[in-house]
Amino acid sequence: MSQLSVQSVVKRFGDLVVLDKFDLDVAKGEFIALLGPSGCGKSTLLRIIAGLERPNGGDLHIAGRSVTGLAPEHRNIALMFQSYALLPHMTVIENVRFPLRMRGGGDRETQRAKALEALALVKLDHLADRFPRQLSGGQQQRVALARSIVAEPDLLLLDEPLSNLDARLREDMQVELKRLHESLGLTTIFVTHDQSEALGLADRVILMNRGRIEQAGSPEDIYSRPRTVFAADFLGGANIIELDVQGSGETWHGTFADGTQVPLAHASDLTAGKRKFMLRKEAVVFSPDETMATVEGSIETQNYLGGQTRSLIKVGDIEIIALTDSDRTETGRHATRIGWRPEELIPLQDA
Amino acid sequence: MSTGTMRLSREPALLLSPGLLFLLLAFFFPAIQLLAQSFLTVGAEAGRFTLEHYAKVVVDDFYAGVALRTFRLALIITALCLLIGFPLAVVMSRAGPTLRTILIVLIILPLMTSVVIRTFGWLVILGPGGVLSWTLQQLGLIERSMSLMHTETGVVLAMVQVLLPFLVLTTLGSIGQIPASLEEASRTMGAGFFGSIYHVTLPLSVPGLASGSLLVFALSISSFITPSLVGGVRLQVMAGSIYQQMTGSFDWGFGAALSVILLVITLMLIVPYMVITSRVGGRT
Known part of the structure; x- marks a missing residue:
């Protein structure tokens, strides 16, 4: 049973077809990169999976359950925004606890303990009582990551997770993401326009172009055997x-x-x-x-x-x-x- | 940053001077004179220090009642504006540009109408045999014709209508600065539509809500035209009493004392409010 199944999803903005009968199946535990230039529909697809955007047609199943018409809060997913979207009026620990609070699991102390655990995974438990604005960009990103994994979502969605970091932090974060994925086994889908991120992180790269899959496959496969000029050019x-x-x-x-x-x-x-x-x-x-x-x-x-x-x-x-x-x-x-x-x-x- | 910071060197001071001069002549000078007057005797032995004007306010139950009513009304009006204004601002912030413009115009419209016309409008609605009374009668909710004119309810209704835009517009400004991703993020974390408003939008709108409600409070505590037209002579508020003392009874000393009391109580409410809300809002 696939963890995510996208079936002929169509999305139009006015006359512009952003996703054209898009199909995608993701197995449990997979690490998927949606790769493509801006405007290829990758971010829209991620937002549709999260429930923030309504498709014009098609079906979505997450963990075997149809979620096509469900509001985001009723899908058991986590989305890490490109801007991190940390709540500025809450401390780090409260930010991380927020999904647990909203989903109503356990009492306050249990939730805080779980939140601290998630923070420890990204090595930020010592900053639990700070406010987001007191943290560096890289630290904010780790908080956002901790907040995304704390509620053990069916799907972890990452929108351009590394694009706001400088080159060195980006490498650290790549290592971090890979390590977290290997230790937690969360089914993860991330969007990126950077081919080296896609190749370096994912088990499977979905190269997108104009609302369709241009080519999909393992990083080695897609890099060494591109099928089109677009794929050859975009990858490296x-x-x-x-x-x-x-x-x-x-x-x-x-x-x-x-x-x-x-x-x-x-x-x-x-x-x-x-x-x-x-x-x-x-x-x-x-x-x-x-x-x-x-x-x-x-x-x-x-x-x-x-x-x-x-x-x-x-x-x-x-x-x-x-x-x-x-x-x-x-x-x-x-x-x-x-x-x-x-x-x-x-x-x-x-x- | 050296060019960006405005030190009070000569050029900015020069730019400020017309406004400062105006403020000095039209506000500080009369205010100080008023303050002085409230402590000075009038009549035969004019000009001596006295507390008799203040004593009169304290001794006379009528004026204590006026003061109490004034602050009670201002608090109710502010609370209602918050209650109506915040949801409205949320809707407006999410509306498309056309709908938002229409809503803004609708909400500012009362401000652009003359106070006389507006008040007569309320008379038609609230007065005996007016639209409200008629409708309630037809619905069988009341038996005899009723009137909300010359009642506190009527005053509150009329004041909320005028003051609502101040709250809505400042709050709208605050909400506009909240990145859309924050509400979206809260939705993906399991907060529902209202949960997201309660946990994200509301706390982050505090700066706008604070300045808006301060404006509303300050304006309603000092207003006297609408209260005196809708409320009538029986329901006096402080600003109305002051007006009456100054222009009707010519008791300037007493009027001045009332003014000072109004100012002091207002400051006593507003200053802590500003401190608290800036502490909450400052976290954003």
């Missing part, structure tokens, strides 16, 4: 190269606009004709060996990023971006030879 950015594909059986090759030919792998996915391919920036190497597909190009510009260097290489009319270890990078503008393993050219399904 990649070189999109159009090649003229020829061949048969197990031997295929692609031809660049300037006539350069490269061998292709993934034979079973190939047909003759023009086709777009994805080449990850980090798959490109300088001084390729003979097992690799190679092309002649010239280095146009380079950005030194520390451990890695980003190089813009012109191959004929097209530009290929390479992200290589700095100690294995040729520097300076000059003609060069770059390459990649044939299976790194991933055929995409776009027309």
